[in-house]
Amino acid sequence: MKISVVMGIYNCEKTLKESIDSLLNQTFESFEIVLCDDRSSDGTLKIAKEYAMKYPQKVRVIQNTKNRGLAYSLNRCIEIAKGEYIARMDADDISYKDRLKKQMDYLENHPECVLVGSQAFLFNENGIWGVRKTKRYPQKKDFLFGSQFIHPTIIIKKEVLNQVGNYTVSKATLRAEDYDLFMRLYAAGFEGHNMQDILLNYREDSTAFKKRVYKYRFGEAIVRYKGFKKMKLMPLGLIYVFKPLIVGLIPQKVLTLLRHQDLDSNQFDDTIHPTV
Template identity: 45%
Template structure:
Protein backbone atom coordinates (compact mmCIF):
# COMPACT_ATOMS: atom_id res chain seq x y z
CA UNK A 1 0.00 0.00 0.00
CA UNK A 2 1.36 3.38 -1.01
CA UNK A 3 2.47 5.75 1.75
CA UNK A 4 0.24 8.53 0.40
CA UNK A 5 -2.92 6.48 0.90
CA UNK A 6 -5.10 7.16 3.95
CA UNK A 7 -4.79 4.77 6.88
CA UNK A 8 -8.55 4.64 7.32
CA UNK A 9 -11.49 4.53 4.92
CA UNK A 10 -14.91 5.39 6.36
CA UNK A 11 -17.86 3.96 4.42
CA UNK A 12 -21.50 5.03 4.53
CA UNK A 13 -24.56 4.30 2.43
CA UNK A 14 -27.14 7.06 2.09
CA UNK A 15 -30.69 6.80 0.78
CA UNK A 16 -32.96 9.84 1.13
CA UNK A 17 -30.74 10.71 4.07
CA UNK A 18 -32.01 14.27 4.29
CA UNK A 19 -35.06 12.75 5.97
CA UNK A 20 -32.78 11.74 8.85
CA UNK A 21 -32.98 14.46 11.53
CA UNK A 22 -29.24 14.28 12.26
CA UNK A 23 -27.88 13.89 8.72
CA UNK A 24 -25.66 16.96 8.71
CA UNK A 25 -24.49 16.43 12.29
CA UNK A 26 -23.65 12.84 11.34
CA UNK A 27 -21.39 13.92 8.46
CA UNK A 28 -19.74 16.64 10.53
CA UNK A 29 -19.02 14.23 13.39
CA UNK A 30 -16.75 12.34 10.99
CA UNK A 31 -15.14 15.34 9.35
CA UNK A 32 -14.32 16.77 12.80
CA UNK A 33 -12.56 13.66 14.15
CA UNK A 34 -9.33 14.16 16.12
CA UNK A 35 -7.79 11.43 13.93
CA UNK A 36 -7.50 12.98 10.48
CA UNK A 37 -5.74 10.43 8.24
CA UNK A 38 -8.88 9.09 6.57
CA UNK A 39 -11.06 9.24 3.49
CA UNK A 40 -14.84 9.38 3.90
CA UNK A 41 -16.67 7.47 1.17
CA UNK A 42 -20.42 8.00 0.96
CA UNK A 43 -22.45 6.22 -1.71
CA UNK A 44 -25.80 7.78 -2.56
CA UNK A 45 -28.09 4.81 -3.16
CA UNK A 46 -30.40 6.34 -5.75
CA UNK A 47 -31.93 8.97 -3.46
CA UNK A 48 -35.02 10.81 -4.70
CA UNK A 49 -34.54 13.82 -2.40
CA UNK A 50 -31.65 16.32 -2.29
CA UNK A 51 -29.22 14.02 -0.46
CA UNK A 52 -26.72 14.07 -3.34
CA UNK A 53 -26.69 17.88 -3.54
CA UNK A 54 -25.99 18.16 0.19
CA UNK A 55 -23.16 15.63 -0.07
CA UNK A 56 -21.58 17.47 -2.99
CA UNK A 57 -21.50 20.70 -0.99
CA UNK A 58 -19.64 18.96 1.84
CA UNK A 59 -17.25 17.37 -0.67
CA UNK A 60 -16.43 20.78 -2.14
CA UNK A 61 -15.41 21.98 1.31
CA UNK A 62 -13.43 18.87 2.37
CA UNK A 63 -11.40 16.81 -0.11
CA UNK A 64 -11.46 13.76 2.19
CA UNK A 65 -15.13 13.27 1.31
CA UNK A 66 -15.61 11.05 -1.76
CA UNK A 67 -19.09 10.75 -3.25
CA UNK A 68 -20.28 7.71 -5.21
CA UNK A 69 -23.71 7.36 -6.77
CA UNK A 70 -25.87 4.39 -7.69
CA UNK A 71 -28.12 4.88 -10.73
CA UNK A 72 -30.94 3.23 -8.81
CA UNK A 73 -31.65 2.06 -5.28
CA UNK A 74 -29.68 -1.17 -4.75
CA UNK A 75 -29.88 -1.63 -0.99
CA UNK A 76 -27.33 -1.49 1.80
CA UNK A 77 -25.13 -4.51 1.02
CA UNK A 78 -24.35 -3.70 -2.65
CA UNK A 79 -23.86 -0.04 -1.71
CA UNK A 80 -21.36 -0.81 1.05
CA UNK A 81 -19.56 -3.31 -1.18
CA UNK A 82 -19.11 -0.57 -3.75
CA UNK A 83 -17.61 1.64 -1.04
CA UNK A 84 -15.27 -1.18 -0.02
CA UNK A 85 -14.08 -1.55 -3.62
CA UNK A 86 -13.20 2.15 -3.70
CA UNK A 87 -11.59 2.17 -0.24
CA UNK A 88 -7.81 2.50 0.01
CA UNK A 89 -7.25 2.43 3.76
CA UNK A 90 -5.55 -0.21 5.86
CA UNK A 91 -8.64 -0.10 8.05
CA UNK A 92 -12.29 0.31 7.00
CA UNK A 93 -14.77 1.96 9.37
CA UNK A 94 -18.56 1.96 9.26
CA UNK A 95 -20.77 4.91 10.03
CA UNK A 96 -24.51 5.39 9.59
CA UNK A 97 -26.00 8.66 8.42
CA UNK A 98 -28.59 8.96 11.20
CA UNK A 99 -26.04 8.46 14.00
CA UNK A 100 -22.95 10.38 15.04
CA UNK A 101 -19.53 9.54 16.44
CA UNK A 102 -17.63 11.01 19.38
CA UNK A 103 -14.76 13.22 18.19
CA UNK A 104 -12.12 10.80 19.55
CA UNK A 105 -13.71 7.62 18.20
CA UNK A 106 -11.24 6.93 15.38
CA UNK A 107 -8.23 8.04 17.41
CA UNK A 108 -9.03 5.54 20.16
CA UNK A 109 -10.03 2.69 17.88
CA UNK A 110 -7.00 3.01 15.58
CA UNK A 111 -4.67 3.25 18.58
CA UNK A 112 -6.13 0.03 19.98
CA UNK A 113 -5.96 -1.79 16.64
CA UNK A 114 -2.35 -0.75 16.11
CA UNK A 115 -1.40 -2.22 19.49
CA UNK A 116 -3.52 -5.39 19.03
CA UNK A 117 -2.60 -6.71 15.56
CA UNK A 118 -4.66 -9.90 15.95
CA UNK A 119 -7.91 -7.95 16.30
CA UNK A 120 -9.75 -7.75 12.96
CA UNK A 121 -13.03 -6.16 14.11
CA UNK A 122 -13.29 -3.45 16.73
CA UNK A 123 -16.56 -1.87 17.79
CA UNK A 124 -17.48 0.28 20.76
CA UNK A 125 -20.22 0.58 23.32
CA UNK A 126 -22.90 3.14 22.50
CA UNK A 127 -25.23 5.82 23.77
CA UNK A 128 -28.84 5.41 22.66
CA UNK A 129 -30.65 8.66 21.93
CA UNK A 130 -33.96 9.84 20.52
CA UNK A 131 -35.57 13.20 19.84
CA UNK A 132 -35.46 13.89 23.59
CA UNK A 133 -31.72 13.30 23.94
CA UNK A 134 -29.56 10.48 25.32
CA UNK A 135 -31.72 7.84 27.00
CA UNK A 136 -29.29 5.08 27.92
CA UNK A 137 -25.88 3.51 27.50
CA UNK A 138 -25.43 0.03 26.04
CA UNK A 139 -22.22 -1.80 26.89
CA UNK A 140 -21.11 -4.34 24.30
CA UNK A 141 -19.07 -7.50 25.09
CA UNK A 142 -15.35 -6.70 25.14
CA UNK A 143 -13.97 -9.95 23.68
CA UNK A 144 -16.56 -11.43 21.33
CA UNK A 145 -17.07 -15.19 21.44
CA UNK A 146 -19.41 -17.35 19.32
CA UNK A 147 -21.92 -17.53 22.18
CA UNK A 148 -22.23 -13.74 22.17
CA UNK A 149 -24.19 -14.08 18.92
CA UNK A 150 -26.97 -16.05 20.66
CA UNK A 151 -29.27 -13.34 21.94
CA UNK A 152 -28.33 -10.30 19.85
CA UNK A 153 -25.67 -9.03 17.49
CA UNK A 154 -22.58 -8.45 19.71
CA UNK A 155 -21.56 -5.42 17.64
CA UNK A 156 -23.36 -2.21 16.75
CA UNK A 157 -22.76 -2.01 13.03
CA UNK A 158 -22.03 1.71 12.81
CA UNK A 159 -19.31 1.49 15.48
CA UNK A 160 -17.02 -1.07 13.88
CA UNK A 161 -13.64 -0.70 12.24
CA UNK A 162 -12.47 -3.67 10.19
CA UNK A 163 -8.98 -4.69 9.29
CA UNK A 164 -9.20 -4.37 5.51
CA UNK A 165 -7.49 -7.70 4.81
CA UNK A 166 -9.94 -9.59 7.03
CA UNK A 167 -12.98 -7.89 5.52
CA UNK A 168 -11.81 -8.78 2.01
CA UNK A 169 -11.09 -12.35 3.09
CA UNK A 170 -14.71 -12.63 4.25
CA UNK A 171 -15.89 -11.42 0.85
CA UNK A 172 -17.62 -8.28 2.11
CA UNK A 173 -21.36 -8.08 2.65
CA UNK A 174 -23.62 -10.80 1.30
CA UNK A 175 -26.13 -9.63 -1.30
CA UNK A 176 -28.38 -12.68 -0.85
CA UNK A 177 -32.05 -11.79 -0.39
CA UNK A 178 -32.21 -13.76 2.84
CA UNK A 179 -29.60 -11.44 4.35
CA UNK A 180 -31.55 -8.21 3.75
CA UNK A 181 -31.67 -6.13 6.97
CA UNK A 182 -29.26 -8.63 8.55
CA UNK A 183 -26.19 -8.06 6.37
CA UNK A 184 -24.01 -7.06 9.32
CA UNK A 185 -25.05 -10.00 11.51
CA UNK A 186 -24.21 -12.40 8.68
CA UNK A 187 -20.83 -10.76 8.03
CA UNK A 188 -19.80 -10.74 11.68
CA UNK A 189 -20.57 -14.44 12.10
CA UNK A 190 -18.61 -15.31 8.96
CA UNK A 191 -15.65 -13.29 10.22
CA UNK A 192 -15.88 -14.93 13.65
CA UNK A 193 -14.78 -18.17 11.97
CA UNK A 194 -11.26 -16.87 11.34
CA UNK A 195 -10.71 -13.61 13.19
CA UNK A 196 -10.66 -11.91 16.59
CA UNK A 197 -13.39 -9.38 17.33
CA UNK A 198 -13.61 -6.95 20.24
CA UNK A 199 -15.47 -3.89 21.51
CA UNK A 200 -14.13 -0.95 23.47
CA UNK A 201 -16.11 -0.57 26.68
CA UNK A 202 -16.16 3.21 26.29
CA UNK A 203 -19.21 4.47 24.37
CA UNK A 204 -17.87 6.39 21.37
CA UNK A 205 -20.97 6.29 19.18
CA UNK A 206 -24.43 7.83 19.45
CA UNK A 207 -27.08 5.50 18.04
CA UNK A 208 -30.39 7.07 17.01
CA UNK A 209 -33.27 4.97 18.30
CA UNK A 210 -36.05 5.65 15.82
CA UNK A 211 -39.41 5.02 17.48
CA UNK A 212 -40.92 4.34 14.07
CA UNK A 213 -38.36 1.64 13.27
CA UNK A 214 -40.22 -1.02 15.23
CA UNK A 215 -43.36 -0.36 13.19
CA UNK A 216 -41.41 -0.52 9.92
CA UNK A 217 -39.84 -3.90 10.74
CA UNK A 218 -41.64 -6.37 8.51
CA UNK A 219 -42.03 -9.98 9.54
CA UNK A 220 -40.17 -11.23 6.47
CA UNK A 221 -37.02 -9.56 7.82
CA UNK A 222 -37.43 -11.59 11.00
CA UNK A 223 -37.60 -14.67 8.80
CA UNK A 224 -34.38 -13.50 7.16
CA UNK A 225 -32.74 -13.12 10.57
CA UNK A 226 -33.82 -16.65 11.48
CA UNK A 227 -32.19 -18.01 8.31
CA UNK A 228 -29.01 -16.00 8.94
CA UNK A 229 -28.87 -17.23 12.53
CA UNK A 230 -29.36 -20.86 11.53
CA UNK A 231 -26.62 -20.78 8.92
CA UNK A 232 -24.23 -18.76 11.08
CA UNK A 233 -24.75 -20.80 14.23
CA UNK A 234 -24.29 -24.02 12.27
CA UNK A 235 -20.96 -22.83 10.83
CA UNK A 236 -19.83 -21.73 14.29
CA UNK A 237 -20.59 -25.21 15.67
CA UNK A 238 -23.34 -23.95 17.98
CA UNK A 239 -26.16 -26.19 16.79
CA UNK A 240 -28.34 -27.83 17.97
CA UNK A 241 -28.13 -26.17 21.39
CA UNK A 242 -28.52 -22.75 19.76
CA UNK A 243 -31.88 -23.64 18.18
CA UNK A 244 -33.99 -21.65 20.70
CA UNK A 245 -31.99 -18.57 19.69
CA UNK A 246 -32.48 -19.36 16.00
CA UNK A 247 -36.26 -18.98 16.31
CA UNK A 248 -36.08 -15.99 18.69
CA UNK A 249 -36.77 -13.41 15.92
CA UNK A 250 -39.95 -15.26 14.92
CA UNK A 251 -41.23 -15.29 18.49
CA UNK A 252 -40.35 -11.63 19.10
CA UNK A 253 -42.18 -10.72 15.89
CA UNK A 254 -45.40 -12.18 17.28
CA UNK A 255 -45.31 -10.12 20.48
CA UNK A 256 -47.75 -7.17 20.36
CA UNK A 257 -45.92 -3.90 19.78
CA UNK A 258 -47.14 -2.27 22.98
CA UNK A 259 -45.84 -5.20 25.02
CA UNK A 260 -42.54 -5.30 23.14
CA UNK A 261 -42.11 -1.58 23.80
CA UNK A 262 -42.72 -2.19 27.51
CA UNK A 263 -40.15 -5.01 27.56
CA UNK A 264 -37.59 -2.79 25.85
CA UNK A 265 -38.27 0.05 28.30
CA UNK A 266 -37.63 -2.28 31.23
CA UNK A 267 -34.46 -3.55 29.58
CA UNK A 268 -33.29 0.03 29.09
CA UNK A 269 -33.99 0.82 32.75
CA UNK A 270 -31.89 -2.18 33.80
CA UNK A 271 -29.06 -1.08 31.51
CA UNK A 272 -29.14 2.42 32.98
CA UNK A 273 -29.07 1.04 36.52
CA UNK A 274 -26.19 -1.30 35.67
CA UNK A 275 -24.16 1.50 34.09
CA UNK A 276 -24.58 4.04 36.89
Protein backbone atom coordinates in the same frame (compact mmCIF):
# COMPACT_ATOMS: atom_id res chain seq x y z
CA MET B 1 -4.52 6.62 4.17
CA LYS B 2 -5.24 4.77 7.40
CA ILE B 3 -9.06 4.64 7.56
CA SER B 4 -11.92 4.75 5.07
CA VAL B 5 -15.26 5.54 6.71
CA VAL B 6 -17.96 3.95 4.55
CA MET B 7 -21.59 5.06 4.56
CA GLY B 8 -24.59 3.92 2.58
CA ILE B 9 -26.88 6.94 2.33
CA TYR B 10 -30.56 6.97 1.39
CA ASN B 11 -33.17 9.73 1.90
CA CYS B 12 -31.33 11.15 4.89
CA GLU B 13 -31.17 14.86 4.04
CA LYS B 14 -32.30 15.86 7.56
CA THR B 15 -29.47 14.09 9.39
CA LEU B 16 -26.61 13.67 6.90
CA LYS B 17 -24.87 16.99 7.58
CA GLU B 18 -24.60 16.40 11.31
CA SER B 19 -23.22 12.90 10.74
CA ILE B 20 -20.59 14.02 8.23
CA ASP B 21 -19.61 17.00 10.39
CA SER B 22 -18.99 14.68 13.34
CA LEU B 23 -16.48 12.82 11.18
CA LEU B 24 -14.80 15.91 9.81
CA ASN B 25 -14.27 17.07 13.40
CA GLN B 26 -12.28 13.95 14.35
CA THR B 27 -8.97 14.38 16.18
CA PHE B 28 -7.58 11.56 14.02
CA GLU B 29 -6.58 12.93 10.61
CA SER B 30 -5.60 10.06 8.29
CA PHE B 31 -9.04 9.10 6.99
CA GLU B 32 -11.48 9.57 4.14
CA ILE B 33 -15.27 9.37 3.93
CA VAL B 34 -16.77 7.29 1.12
CA LEU B 35 -20.50 7.81 0.55
CA CYS B 36 -22.69 5.65 -1.67
CA ASP B 37 -26.12 7.09 -2.46
CA ASP B 38 -28.71 4.35 -2.96
CA ARG B 39 -30.87 6.37 -5.39
CA SER B 40 -32.31 8.83 -2.86
CA SER B 41 -35.42 10.77 -3.85
CA ASP B 42 -34.77 13.76 -1.59
CA GLY B 43 -31.81 16.13 -1.28
CA THR B 44 -29.37 13.56 0.12
CA LEU B 45 -27.19 13.28 -2.99
CA LYS B 46 -27.01 17.06 -3.39
CA ILE B 47 -25.77 17.45 0.18
CA ALA B 48 -23.21 14.67 -0.27
CA LYS B 49 -21.85 16.25 -3.46
CA GLU B 50 -21.58 19.63 -1.74
CA TYR B 51 -19.33 18.09 0.91
CA ALA B 52 -17.25 16.35 -1.78
CA MET B 53 -16.78 19.70 -3.52
CA LYS B 54 -15.86 21.47 -0.27
CA TYR B 55 -13.60 18.69 1.05
CA PRO B 56 -12.19 16.94 -2.05
CA GLN B 57 -9.35 15.33 -0.08
CA LYS B 58 -11.73 13.88 2.51
CA VAL B 59 -15.08 13.08 0.93
CA ARG B 60 -15.90 10.94 -2.11
CA VAL B 61 -19.38 10.21 -3.45
CA ILE B 62 -20.68 7.44 -5.71
CA GLN B 63 -24.26 6.51 -6.64
CA ASN B 64 -26.02 3.25 -7.41
CA THR B 65 -27.86 2.95 -10.72
CA LYS B 66 -30.90 1.73 -8.79
CA ASN B 67 -31.87 1.13 -5.17
CA ARG B 68 -29.90 -1.93 -4.03
CA GLY B 69 -29.82 -1.87 -0.23
CA LEU B 70 -27.17 -1.23 2.41
CA ALA B 71 -24.96 -4.29 1.90
CA TYR B 72 -24.54 -3.60 -1.82
CA SER B 73 -23.82 0.08 -1.17
CA LEU B 74 -21.22 -0.70 1.48
CA ASN B 75 -19.48 -3.19 -0.79
CA ARG B 76 -19.17 -0.50 -3.47
CA CYS B 77 -17.61 1.84 -0.91
CA ILE B 78 -15.19 -0.85 0.28
CA GLU B 79 -14.18 -1.63 -3.30
CA ILE B 80 -12.83 1.89 -3.88
CA ALA B 81 -11.71 2.58 -0.30
CA LYS B 82 -8.08 3.64 0.05
CA GLY B 83 -7.78 2.99 3.78
CA GLU B 84 -6.01 0.12 5.49
CA TYR B 85 -9.00 -0.05 7.81
CA ILE B 86 -12.73 0.26 7.15
CA ALA B 87 -14.85 2.18 9.65
CA ARG B 88 -18.64 2.13 9.62
CA MET B 89 -20.96 5.04 10.16
CA ASP B 90 -24.66 5.60 9.48
CA ALA B 91 -26.09 8.79 8.05
CA ASP B 92 -28.23 9.54 11.11
CA ASP B 93 -25.68 8.84 13.85
CA ILE B 94 -22.99 11.01 15.44
CA SER B 95 -19.39 9.99 16.15
CA TYR B 96 -17.55 11.55 19.08
CA LYS B 97 -14.52 13.57 18.01
CA ASP B 98 -12.02 11.12 19.53
CA ARG B 99 -13.74 7.98 18.24
CA LEU B 100 -11.32 7.10 15.42
CA LYS B 101 -8.25 7.98 17.49
CA LYS B 102 -9.28 5.79 20.43
CA GLN B 103 -10.25 2.85 18.23
CA MET B 104 -7.05 2.96 16.21
CA ASP B 105 -4.98 3.12 19.40
CA TYR B 106 -6.86 0.07 20.65
CA LEU B 107 -6.29 -1.92 17.45
CA GLU B 108 -2.59 -1.12 17.43
CA ASN B 109 -2.29 -2.29 21.04
CA HIS B 110 -4.32 -5.47 20.45
CA PRO B 111 -2.91 -7.18 17.34
CA GLU B 112 -5.04 -10.27 17.97
CA CYS B 113 -8.14 -8.13 17.36
CA VAL B 114 -9.15 -7.41 13.73
CA LEU B 115 -12.48 -5.78 14.58
CA VAL B 116 -13.28 -3.25 17.29
CA GLY B 117 -16.60 -1.70 18.25
CA SER B 118 -17.74 0.52 21.11
CA GLN B 119 -20.70 1.34 23.31
CA ALA B 120 -23.28 3.92 22.19
CA PHE B 121 -25.77 6.36 23.62
CA LEU B 122 -29.31 6.12 22.23
CA PHE B 123 -30.79 9.44 21.15
CA ASN B 124 -33.60 11.05 19.20
CA GLU B 125 -34.84 14.58 18.46
CA ASN B 126 -35.22 15.19 22.21
CA GLY B 127 -31.66 14.17 23.09
CA ILE B 128 -30.01 11.16 24.75
CA TRP B 129 -32.48 8.77 26.40
CA GLY B 130 -30.55 5.54 26.94
CA VAL B 131 -27.42 3.51 26.31
CA ARG B 132 -26.65 0.36 24.35
CA LYS B 133 -23.83 -1.78 25.68
CA THR B 134 -22.05 -4.76 24.19
CA LYS B 135 -19.85 -7.45 25.67
CA ARG B 136 -16.15 -6.62 25.84
CA TYR B 137 -14.89 -9.93 24.43
CA PRO B 138 -17.68 -11.64 22.45
CA GLN B 139 -17.39 -15.39 21.95
CA LYS B 140 -19.03 -17.55 19.29
CA LYS B 141 -21.77 -18.75 21.66
CA ASP B 142 -22.79 -15.15 22.36
CA PHE B 143 -24.05 -14.80 18.79
CA LEU B 144 -26.90 -17.18 19.64
CA PHE B 145 -28.56 -14.22 21.38
CA GLY B 146 -27.96 -11.64 18.65
CA SER B 147 -25.35 -9.50 16.97
CA GLN B 148 -22.45 -8.73 19.31
CA PHE B 149 -21.35 -5.44 17.77
CA ILE B 150 -23.12 -2.12 17.17
CA HIS B 151 -22.66 -1.86 13.42
CA PRO B 152 -21.97 1.89 13.00
CA THR B 153 -19.31 1.79 15.75
CA ILE B 154 -16.98 -0.76 14.17
CA ILE B 155 -13.55 -0.48 12.57
CA ILE B 156 -12.10 -3.53 10.81
CA LYS B 157 -9.03 -4.35 8.74
CA LYS B 158 -9.90 -4.08 5.05
CA GLU B 159 -7.86 -7.14 4.11
CA VAL B 160 -9.89 -9.22 6.57
CA LEU B 161 -13.15 -7.94 5.13
CA ASN B 162 -11.94 -8.85 1.65
CA GLN B 163 -10.87 -12.27 2.86
CA VAL B 164 -14.41 -13.17 4.00
CA GLY B 165 -16.04 -11.66 0.92
CA ASN B 166 -17.21 -8.34 2.41
CA TYR B 167 -20.98 -8.02 2.98
CA THR B 168 -23.40 -10.65 1.72
CA VAL B 169 -25.94 -9.20 -0.73
CA SER B 170 -29.15 -11.24 -0.55
CA LYS B 171 -32.80 -10.95 0.44
CA ALA B 172 -32.04 -12.67 3.75
CA THR B 173 -29.45 -10.07 4.76
CA LEU B 174 -31.50 -6.95 3.92
CA ARG B 175 -31.82 -6.14 7.64
CA ALA B 176 -29.11 -8.42 8.99
CA GLU B 177 -26.02 -7.73 6.87
CA ASP B 178 -23.94 -6.89 9.95
CA TYR B 179 -25.02 -9.96 11.95
CA ASP B 180 -24.18 -12.15 8.97
CA LEU B 181 -20.76 -10.52 8.53
CA PHE B 182 -19.76 -10.82 12.18
CA MET B 183 -20.67 -14.52 12.31
CA ARG B 184 -18.71 -15.23 9.12
CA LEU B 185 -15.69 -13.45 10.62
CA TYR B 186 -15.85 -15.57 13.77
CA ALA B 187 -16.40 -18.75 11.74
CA ALA B 188 -13.20 -17.90 9.83
CA GLY B 189 -11.27 -17.70 13.09
CA PHE B 190 -11.07 -13.93 13.54
CA GLU B 191 -11.60 -12.11 16.83
CA GLY B 192 -13.29 -8.84 17.70
CA HIS B 193 -13.51 -6.71 20.84
CA ASN B 194 -15.83 -3.98 22.07
CA MET B 195 -14.25 -1.00 23.79
CA GLN B 196 -16.23 0.04 26.86
CA ASP B 197 -15.99 3.71 25.87
CA ILE B 198 -19.13 5.35 24.50
CA LEU B 199 -17.95 6.72 21.14
CA LEU B 200 -21.17 7.19 19.17
CA ASN B 201 -24.71 8.52 19.49
CA TYR B 202 -27.04 5.98 17.90
CA ARG B 203 -30.34 7.41 16.68
CA GLU B 204 -33.35 5.45 17.89
CA ASP B 205 -36.88 6.32 19.04
CA SER B 206 -37.29 6.10 22.82
CA THR B 207 -41.04 5.53 22.96
CA ALA B 208 -41.52 2.85 20.33
CA PHE B 209 -39.73 1.18 17.49
CA LYS B 210 -41.20 -0.02 14.24
CA LYS B 211 -42.33 -3.59 14.26
CA ARG B 212 -40.00 -5.21 11.78
CA VAL B 213 -41.69 -6.41 8.60
CA TYR B 214 -42.16 -10.14 9.09
CA LYS B 215 -40.31 -11.04 5.89
CA TYR B 216 -37.17 -9.50 7.39
CA ARG B 217 -37.60 -11.71 10.44
CA PHE B 218 -37.62 -14.73 8.13
CA GLY B 219 -34.44 -13.35 6.63
CA GLU B 220 -32.81 -13.06 10.05
CA ALA B 221 -33.82 -16.64 10.84
CA ILE B 222 -32.02 -17.76 7.68
CA VAL B 223 -28.95 -15.69 8.61
CA ARG B 224 -28.96 -17.23 12.08
CA TYR B 225 -29.23 -20.78 10.73
CA LYS B 226 -26.34 -20.34 8.28
CA GLY B 227 -24.20 -18.46 10.78
CA PHE B 228 -24.72 -20.93 13.62
CA LYS B 229 -23.94 -23.80 11.26
CA LYS B 230 -20.67 -22.19 10.11
CA MET B 231 -19.67 -21.52 13.72
CA LYS B 232 -20.52 -25.13 14.67
CA LEU B 233 -23.20 -24.08 17.15
CA MET B 234 -25.68 -26.71 16.01
CA PRO B 235 -27.85 -28.44 17.10
CA LEU B 236 -28.22 -26.09 20.11
CA GLY B 237 -28.48 -23.15 17.73
CA LEU B 238 -31.76 -24.44 16.29
CA ILE B 239 -33.55 -23.16 19.40
CA TYR B 240 -32.31 -19.63 18.71
CA VAL B 241 -32.92 -19.69 14.97
CA PHE B 242 -36.63 -19.14 15.56
CA LYS B 243 -36.22 -16.25 18.02
CA PRO B 244 -36.94 -13.43 15.48
CA LEU B 245 -40.08 -15.23 14.28
CA ILE B 246 -41.39 -15.62 17.84
CA VAL B 247 -40.53 -12.03 18.77
CA GLY B 248 -42.42 -10.86 15.69
CA LEU B 249 -45.63 -12.19 17.20
CA ILE B 250 -45.30 -10.18 20.43
CA PRO B 251 -47.39 -6.96 20.57
CA GLN B 252 -45.35 -3.82 19.94
CA LYS B 253 -46.28 -2.21 23.28
CA VAL B 254 -44.92 -5.24 25.13
CA LEU B 255 -41.67 -5.13 23.15
CA THR B 256 -41.23 -1.44 23.97
CA LEU B 257 -41.80 -2.10 27.69
CA LEU B 258 -39.31 -4.97 27.71
CA ARG B 259 -36.77 -2.84 25.84
CA HIS B 260 -36.92 -0.07 28.44
CA GLN B 261 -36.73 -2.50 31.35
CA ASP B 262 -33.63 -4.02 29.78
CA LEU B 263 -31.98 -0.61 29.43
CA ASP B 264 -32.93 0.50 32.94
CA SER B 265 -31.57 -2.64 34.61
CA ASN B 266 -28.42 -3.24 32.55
CA GLN B 267 -27.10 0.01 31.15
CA PHE B 268 -24.16 0.19 33.57
CA ASP B 269 -22.94 -3.40 33.53
CA ASP B 270 -20.64 -5.27 31.15
CA THR B 271 -23.09 -7.79 29.75
CA ILE B 272 -24.69 -8.23 26.36
CA HIS B 273 -28.15 -6.82 25.71
CA PRO B 274 -30.01 -9.19 23.37
CA THR B 275 -32.14 -6.90 21.21
CA VAL B 276 -35.63 -7.52 19.98
